[in-house]
Amino acid sequence: MPELPEVETIKRDLQKTILGRKIIRVCVHNPAVIREPSPAVFEKSLKGLTIKNILRRGKLLILELSNGSFLTIHLKMTGQLVLSQKLGNPGGSENSRVAFQLSGGKTLNFNDQRLFGELRLVDAWKKMKFIQGLGPEPFDLTYGGFKDMLSKKKTRIKPLLMDQSFISGIGNIYAAEILFRAKINPDRSAQSLNEEEKKALYKEIREVLKSAIKHGGSSIDDYVRLSGKQGDYVKFHRVYGRQGQPCFVCNSIIKKITQGGRGTYFCPKCQR
């Protein structure tokens, strides 16, 4: 599911709504999503703690708690965080897997149809293996640094943009949208890009992600914001999911190919 813009949107939604609230009770409806510690310890340890801060690193959400520990949430493909007035129904259509009952009468539900999602309660999030394997945040990168990173890579540019150890936060939707706007064919090798193309890629990474955050992310399938409402960025998509339809720029037919087992959408005329 969510890539950087969606996770950032949820982070900002959480900051506006649950900072300073206390966790009254935790109900684990499906223990599969609790990766550490055991579900019973997870429930017990969180009870009574206050939410002090909300952070994001790559596609990972991090909730800082009043005793110095951290609740980390990875939504993977179908995870959702939804704040509601009442407890989520574990058998309901929203697939509530964990419910956090908060002070002030609201409940934060972690929903996840496919159970790929991962919740962890840890002492030091920066030491997590997942975090240590992450490449730089897109907005922290300088153009010079990005250029150097690209020049060392022989791999194809689209899978590379999705490689979290190369740059963190970009997934399948935004890799496609960024490459379309930068006019780069997804099959090109990273080191084959010329200066102008590298500049365009750097610029579009920032602009596409920034715009997607501004519009609350892309609601394809399951993604919703904390309120349960959809993000509005899909209307700005130019290629993702548009195979067989005409390019908005040149009217050519948008193609779909497979790269690294993932669908890749692009305009064969605009992207060279």
Place this chain on the structure above:
DNA sequence: AATGGGACCTGCGCGC
């Protein structure tokens, strides 16, 4: 180093 495939799961849409 790079790439492909499968695994983890559930549910949807499609063709027959």
Place this chain on the structure above:
DNA sequence: TGCGCGCAGGTCCCAT
């Protein structure tokens, strides 16, 4: 109507 197949915003692990 029903069944089987392919597919899905992610990541990890193994084989070549």
